[in-house]
Amino acid sequence: MAGNFQGKGDYFMCGIAGIIHKNAGKDVNIGEQMTAMLQALKHRGPDSTGYAMYGEDNGNHVVRFKVAEAADLEGSFEIHAAIENRIAAVNSRMEDLGAKIVKKESATEYSHRYEIQFSGDMKKLADFVEDIEGVEILSIGNSLELIKDLGDAAVVSEQYGLNDFSGTHGIGHTRMATESDVDIRSAHPYWAYPFSDVSVVHNGQLTNYWTNRRALELKGHRFSSNCDSELIAVYIADRINQGQDLESAMKDSVEYLDGVFTYLVATRDQLGMAKDVMAAKPMVVYEGDDMIALASEEVAIRTLFDHHIETFDPYHGEVKVWQN
Amino acid sequence: MAKLKQDKSHEMGLHEEQLKGRTQQRFFSIDESENLTYFHSFDVDTSKSASIDALEMTPREINREIRALMEKGIGDITVDNPMSRHGVGVGILNRLNLTFSDSLGYFGCGLIDGPNVHIKGRVGWSCGENMMAGTVVIDGNAGSTFGAAIRGGDLVCKGSVGARTGIDQKGGTIIVGGKTGAFSGFMMQRGRMIILGDAGMNLGDSMYDGTIYVGGEVEDLGVDCVPGEMTELDIRYLTEKLGNYDMKAPNGVEKMQKYVSGKTLWNYDNLEPNEKKLIL
Numbered sequence: 001m002a003g004n005f006q007g008k009g010d011y012f013m014c015g016i017a018g019i020i021h022k023n024a025g026k027d028v029n030i031g032e033q034m035t036a037m038l039q040a041l042k043h044r045g046p047d048s049t050g051y052a053m054y055g056e057d058n059g060n061h062v063v064r065f066k067v068a069e070a071a072d073l074e075g076s077f078e079i080h081a082a083i084e085n086r087i088a089a090v091n092s093r094m095e096d097l098g099a100k101i102v103k104k105e106s107a108t109e110y111s112h113r114y115e116i117q118f119s120g121d122m123k124k125l126a127d128f129v130e131d132i133e134g135v136e137i138l139s140i141g142n143s144l145e146l147i148k149d150l151g152d153a154a155v156v157s158e159q160y161g162l163n164d165f166s167g168t169h170g171i172g173h174t175r176m177a178t179e180s181d182v183d184i185r186s187a188h189p190y191w192a193y194p195f196s197d198v199s200v201v202h203n204g205q206l207t208n209y210w211t212n213r214r215a216l217e218l219k220g221h222r223f224s225s226n227c228d229s230e231l232i233a234v235y236i237a238d239r240i241n242q243g244q245d246l247e248s249a250m251k252d253s254v255e256y257l258d259g260v261f262t263y264l265v266a267t268r269d270q271l272g273m274a275k276d277v278m279a280a281k282p283m284v285v286y287e288g289d290d291m292i293a294l295a296s297e298e299v300a301i302r303t304l305f306d307h308h309i310e311t312f313d314p315y316h317g318e319v320k321v322w323q324n
Numbered sequence: 325m326a327k328l329k330q331d332k333s334h335e336m337g338l339h340e341e342q343l344k345g346r347t348q349q350r351f352f353s354i355d356e357s358e359n360l361t362y363f364h365s366f367d368v369d370t371s372k373s374a375s376i377d378a379l380e381m382t383p384r385e386i387n388r389e390i391r392a393l394m395e396k397g398i399g400d401i402t403v404d405n406p407m408s409r410h411g412v413g414v415g416i417l418n419r420l421n422l423t424f425s426d427s428l429g430y431f432g433c434g435l436i437d438g439p440n441v442h443i444k445g446r447v448g449w450s451c452g453e454n455m456m457a458g459t460v461v462i463d464g465n466a467g468s469t470f471g472a473a474i475r476g477g478d479l480v481c482k483g484s485v486g487a488r489t490g491i492d493q494k495g496g497t498i499i500v501g502g503k504t505g506a507f508s509g510f511m512m513q514r515g516r517m518i519i520l521g522d523a524g525m526n527l528g529d530s531m532y533d534g535t536i537y538v539g540g541e542v543e544d545l546g547v548d549c550v551p552g553e554m555t556e557l558d559i560r561y562l563t564e565k566l567g568n569y570d571m572k573a574p575n576g577v578e579k580m581q582k583y584v585s586g587k588t589l590w591n592y593d594n595l596e597p598n599e600k601k602l603i604l
Contacts, residue, residue, distance in 0.1 A: 279487035
């Protein structure tokens with residue numbers, strides 16, 4: 001949800017959307033499609049927007065990380081020097097562990113994208129880099145690009161050049177901040193650390209957040225925020241780590257998670273949806289022969305079509321997974 | 325009408341007599357002419373038609389255009405390209421033939437009292453909320469809280485609907501051609517719900533009154549919901565009601581199961597004492 005575990009509600013807010021093309025290769029402009037859907041959901045949450053999109057795998061690992069919050073830039077003049085130092089530290093630590101940085105890009109001063117070649121322990125690399133003060137890894141993957149920032153979809157898409165992103169599938173989130181700050185840390189999607197290419201977006205509220213968080217932390221999992229939605233990402237990661245497939249992990253999650261929720265999970269080649277047993281959060285699904293689109297509201301899906309489409313609401317406790 | 329007692333409680337809109345049967349009573353003074361009609365209720369001619377292309381319109385613009393056409397006496401309106409927008413077709417308080425050529429979003433056709441609406445697509449959450457009279461017929465599926473707090477009229481979905489269908493239903497009839505989700509009929513107070521397919525868990529949970537008919541399987545019953553006895557009257561009613569919308573129970577109305585409230589609330593048919601109301 002938008003806020004953390006402490007909050008009462010957000011019962012009607014935050015929007016989530018997802019799309020997967022089944023037979024279209026990787027040449028579909030899903031960036032434009034996701035932006036259209038998320039912009040149509042702006043009224044559910046204008047504070048921040050996030051994308052997890054899956055494109056071409058060129059053999060390198062894509063690391064998305066931030067070295068500051070957007071608001072930090074307004075805090076003091078020293079932040080710019082601090083950012084430079086943090087980036088230098090990231091470069092140094094990656095090289096120390098044997099990662100070869102082959103490409104560097106940055107959409108903003110605080111948000112960076114590296115392509116690296118690395119065959120070592122990804123968790124160790126992530127932990128080592130995140131040990132630098134102010135640095136947070138947003139995602140690591142071969143085909144996953146996880147982008148999130150403040151503002152609506154049009155703003156974020158423009159800022160990060162997402163309107164010509166080609167790929168097969170993606171999920172996204174528009175956030176209405178309630179109990180936690182308006183910042184990138186609390187924005188969705190969440191990466192299922194430390195697993196490549198797994199991401200989660202969520203609309204709802206989890207009421208057994210702390211109990212389950214403590215249990216997962218004891219197993220060695222890390223949480224980067226106090227947002228209850230991150231629990232889903234970590235839980236799914238834990239289950240995958242135990243050898244479960246995505247669909248069975250999601251089915252277990254419906255029992256494991258207490259509260260009201262609808263969430264989406266994406267992996268390298270799958271898109272999944274789960275709904276709580278009370279069916280208290282909205283989700284509308286269009287299931288075509290070549291494409292599946294899901295969103296909190298049909299008005300988002302209709303941005304992709306200029307004609308009538310058949311849609312439906314998933315039922316309570318329902319889990320569905322689609323393959324591209 | 326029951327004899328009114330002109331005292332403080334009546335001035336406050338309260339009354340102390342016991343209700344007879346299950347009919348809600350309204351009290352008004354004949355001198356208060358504004359209470360005898362609805363504001364923004366129009367005298368329309370259903371032989372006069374018009375259409376609206378809503379492709380580039382906001383929900384507010386669509387609703388205003390519908391009202392403007394009704395104000396001109398047009399009684400048959402078609403809205404093209406509603407594009408699943410929210411809150412469209414609401415607050416219509418007179419007879420009107422209204423057709424949407426495609427799907428609607430949330431809260432479609434809420435707070436209506438009289439129109440006959442046909443939606444040639446799907447509807448999102450809370451279609452027909454607080455509907456008082458008229459008919460709404462949806463060709464496709466519907467989202468959750470379908471017909472929430474409906475008080476009258478017929479709300480018909482030819483497809484399947486989401487969770488909490490008819491939550492807080494206070495009257496009228498809800499008909500679902502397919503399945504309905506969890507907690508349908510939650511806190512139902514009056515009226516009838518006809519589900520031709522399966523019903524999700526906790527059907528009729530905490531219902532006070534009203535009747536639910538199910539043609540398919542029921543996942544489980546909620547608290548206070550119990551099977552009732554189908555009578556000849558039920559069968560006649562279902563046959564005629566479904567026939568009005570060219571719908572049929574898959575296994576025949578005779579095979580449908582009836583569910584009612586298993587508990588009568590204390591003092592349910594009685595008004596509370598004035599003294600208690602005044603304290604509150």
